[in-house]
Every structure is written in C-alpha cells, then in structure tokens.
Amino acid sequence: MTEETRKQRLERPLSPYMIGSYYKPQLSSMLSIAHRASGVFLSIFGATLMVYWLVALSQGPVAYHEALMLLSAWPAKVLLGLLCFAIYYHSLNGIRHLIWDTGRMLEIKQANLAAIIVLIASSTAAIVTVLIVGGWL
Amino acid sequence: MNMRNPLANARGHGSAKSGTEHWWGQRVSALLMIPLIIWMLYTIIAIIGQPYQVVQVYFSQWINSVLAIALVLAMFRHIQLGLQVVIEDYVHSQPLETILQLLVKLFALAGTITALLAIIRLALQG
Ligand code: HEM
Numbered sequence: 001m002t003e004e005t006r007k008q009r010l011e012r013p014l015s016p017y018m019i020g021s022y023y024k025p026q027l028s029s030m031l032s033i034a035h036r037a038s039g040v041f042l043s044i045f046g047a048t049l050m051v052y053w054l055v056a057l058s059q060g061p062v063a064y065h066e067a068l069m070l071l072s073a074w075p076a077k078v079l080l081g082l083l084c085f086a087i088y089y090h091s092l093n094g095i096r097h098l099i100w101d102t103g104r105m106l107e108i109k110q111a112n113l114a115a116i117i118v119l120i121a122s123s124t125a126a127i128v129t130v131l132i133v134g135g136w137l
Numbered sequence: 138m139n140m141r142n143p144l145a146n147a148r149g150h151g152s153a154k155s156g157t158e159h160w161w162g163q164r165v166s167a168l169l170m171i172p173l174i175i176w177m178l179y180t181i182i183a184i185i186g187q188p189y190q191v192v193q194v195y196f197s198q199w200i201n202s203v204l205a206i207a208l209v210l211a212m213f214r215h216i217q218l219g220l221q222v223v224i225e226d227y228v229h230s231q232p233l234e235t236i237l238q239l240l241v242k243l244f245a246l247a248g249t250i251t252a253l254l255a256i257i258r259l260a261l262q263g
Pocket residue numbers: 035036037038039040042043044046047090091092093094095097098163164167168170171174212215216218219220222223
C-alpha cells in the first residue's frame with residue numbers, strides 16, 4: 001500500500017455502529033437489528049429443519065417417526081418455539097420493510113406505531129401457535 | 138477525493154453492477170413468501186399430531202406439492218440473497234469472505250435440491 005492510499009484510508013469517513021455508545025438505543029434500530037438476526041437464525045436453523053423434516057417424511061413412516069422423536073426432545077422444542085416467534089416477527093416486520101420500499105409509513109410516528117403493532121402481533125401469534133401446537137388450546 | 142481502494146477499482150468491485158437485481162430479488166422473494174408462509178403455518182397446524190398416512194396423503198396432493206415447491210424456491214433464493222448482504226456487511230477479510238459467500242451458495246443449492254427431491258418423491262407416492 002502506498003503512503004498516499006494509506007492516508008486516504010485514514011481520512012475515510014466511518015459510519016458509526018448503530019449499536020454501541022454512539023446512538024441511544026431506539027425502537028427503530030433495535031427492530032432493524034432483530035430483523036437481521038431473525039433472518040439469519042431462520043436461514044440456518046429454520047430452513048435446515050424444514051428440509052430435514054421433508055426428507056424424513058419422504059422416506060417413510062419409520063424415518064418420519066424417528067424425526068418426530070428427535071424434534072420432541074426438549075432442546076428441540078425450545079428451538080422450535082424460538083423459530084416460531086422468529087418467523088412471525090421476521091415476516092411481519094418484513095411487510096413493514098416492503099411498505100417502506102413503496103415510500104409509505106416513513107414518518108417516525110407511523111414507523112414506531114407499526115413497530116409496536118409488529119411486536120405485539122408477532123408475540124401474540126407465537127404464543128397462540130405454541131398453545132395450539134402444544135395441545136393447550 | 139477518490140475514496141476507493143485502487144485494487145477494488147481494478148477488479149471492478151465496489152459497484153458490481155448487479156445491485157438492482159439483488160434488491161429486487163430480495164423483495165420479490167419476500168412478497169411471494171407472504172402467501173406461502175401463511176400456507177406453511179396452516180399446514181403445520183393442520184398436520185401436527187396426525188398419523189403418518191394423513192401427512193403423506195396431504196403432501197401427495199397436487200396443490201400442496203406445487204405450493205411446497207414454490208415455498209422452497211422462494212425461500213432459498215431469499216436466504217441466499219439475504220445472507221450474501223450480511224456477509225458483505227460484516228466480513229472484510231479475504232479469503233474468509235469468498236469462502237463464506239461460496240458456502241452460502243452451496244447451502245442454498247443443496248437445500249433447494251434436497252427439498253425438491255423430497256417433495257417430488259412425496260408427490261409420486263400419491
Ligand atoms: C413472508 C415472509 C418474509 C418476508 C416478508 C421477508 C422480508 C424481508 C425483507 C424485506 C428483507 C430485506 C430487509 C432489508 O433490506 O434490510 C429481508 C431480509 C432477510 N430475510 Fe426475509 N422475509 C421473509 C421470510 C424469510 C425467511 C423464511 C427467511 C429464512 C428462512 C428469511 C431470511 C432473511 C435474511 C437472511 C435476510 C437478510 C437480513 C439482512 O440483510 O439484514 N426471510 N426479509
């Protein structure tokens with residue numbers, strides 16, 4: 001690297017990290033990072049589990065029951081519960097993103113209202129789903 | 138002031154001239170998934186606790202095979218585009234970045250093929 005490029009690099013403006021001491025934690029930035037985290041979480045665990053389940057089902061009753069046994073162990077249940085919340089949250093918040101992309105709901109008040117709706121709706125839906133699937137409802 | 142690394146200029150990175158397609162791909166796959174995820178949630182609630190036979194018959198029906206294939210295609214495309222951006226944002230050292238980008242492509246491809254094969258096998262059992 002030449003001295004010139006090194007100097008240029010040092011002069012580059014850096015955008016401050018949203019999470020950290022530069023910005024006060026805000027609803028919008030927290031939900032934004034949660035959208036990313038839930039997307040990565042769903043990609044790694046949700047998609048893999050879905051493929052695993054489909055393959056087991058396609059292999060017949062024995063393989064399918066083995067898979068169900070594995071998925072009903074308590075660590076798997078915790079994972080499935082978290083995935084359940086993640087998919088509701090990411091999908092609903094994803095719709096919020098798509099609405100922004102059309103240029104709507106960008107005012108802070110509207111964005112925050114939609115954020116609160118997304119949080120309440122995804123938590124409620126996740127709890128109701130877990131209750132239905134668990135046989136309590 | 139030119140703020141770009143000369144090497145990046147030489148390689149043509151920085152602007153890879155594919156940003157718009159990527160952006161649209163992420164949005165189109167997201168839009169497609171809205172009805173498909175609703176179908177998936179309905180499916181989970183409908184088949185949970187049901188005996189194998191019932192689940193197998195469900196997945197041998199035309200409409201369900203078609204929807205399952207559409208979901209797998211949209212989801213893995215969305216995953217590949219999504220994880221690509223996350224890696225671009227956080228991983229700046231080579232060769233790690235290239236390796237991770239290739240792993241993401243491999244993951245999406247392997248997941249798509251495996252899931253489609255399972256869905257087709259189920260469809261043919263009907
Ligand atoms: C109806 C369902 C869904 C909708 C509406 C949706 C919407 C979106 C949108 C709009 C983005 C772009 C966000 C941005 O530009 O900052 C995004 C990113 C992403 N999504 Fe989804 N998504 C859905 C389902 C899923 C599923 C099922 C997965 C994984 C299995 C997933 C994984 C990801 C990942 C990894 C990203 C990248 C995160 C980032 O760049 O911050 N999404 N989603």
